[in-house]
Amino acid sequence: MRNAKLLFICLLTLLSLTACYYDHEETLYGASSNQPCTDTVGTVSYMQKVVPVLQSSCYGCHTGASPSGNQLMGTYAADKAMAQSGKLLGTINHAAGFSPMPKGGAKLSSCRIATIKKWIDAGMLNN
Ligand code: HEC
Structure with missing residues (x-):
């Protein structure tokens, strides 16, 4: 007992x-x-919200001297250029005409995609 x-x-x-x-x-x-997506509340900070996501899901393959697919990421200028071209959102949304990213991994959560989209829509600030 x-x-x-x-x-x-x-x-x-x-x-x-x-x-x-x-x-x-x-x-x-x-x-x-x-769970509520709190990352999209207020202004989305590039350094605090976008970089950590890209770091854990993208930078492993897309930084250094020979980034995968010749797609460089990992600096504000490079990440902004990819966002401006439409490739950042296209690939993480698995949109038609883009290679789905992260390659070989699970699609980012809708919260993470919304966070990145909000940063892009707000003008891709270096904040
Ligand atoms: C495991 C390695 C790996 C990871 C992680 C990865 N990529 Fe890629 N990526 C590749 C390779 C390899 C290519 C080139 C072949 C292709 O396009 O599928 C590529 C191509 C691309 C392209 C060009 C594709 C196109 O349709 O123009 C973009 C943009 C891109 N990656 C962005 C990202 C983003 C954003 C992430 C994170 C969400 C990411 N990648 C994560 C390996 C990776």
């Missing part, structure tokens, strides 16, 4: 720990569709 009670408490603790970890991951990646 005592052991069963202990086991139950252990299980509950384990469950709550797992839940916490999951929540944390969702916050980090903004992947959940049932």
Whole structure:
């Protein structure tokens, strides 16, 4: 009886720990569709909101001396140029006529795409 009670408490603790970890991951990646997309509130900062997304999903292949597909990213000027050409939004939206990006990876969450779109629509500020 005592052991069963202990086991139950252990299980509950384990469950709550797992839940916490999951929540944390969702916050980090903004992947959940049932959580509000807070990144698009107010002015979208290039440095604080756009770069972290591009860094985790794009820069790995598109920086350095020989970026994939000869598509350079990773500086404000390069990222802005890609945005201006329409390729940034086209590729992450998996729009017709563009190669879907990130290559071989999951499509960015709608929150992340909305964040990048808002930065572009606001004039691609270096903010
Ligand atoms: C795993 C490596 C990899 C990742 C990650 C990656 N790319 Fe690419 N990207 C490529 C390769 C390889 C090509 C050239 C072949 C092609 O177009 O499919 C390419 C091509 C492109 C092109 C030109 C395609 C076109 O239709 O004109 C753009 C723009 C681009 N990537 C943007 C991005 C963006 C934005 C991200 C992040 C959301 C990203 N890439 C993530 C490998 C990658």
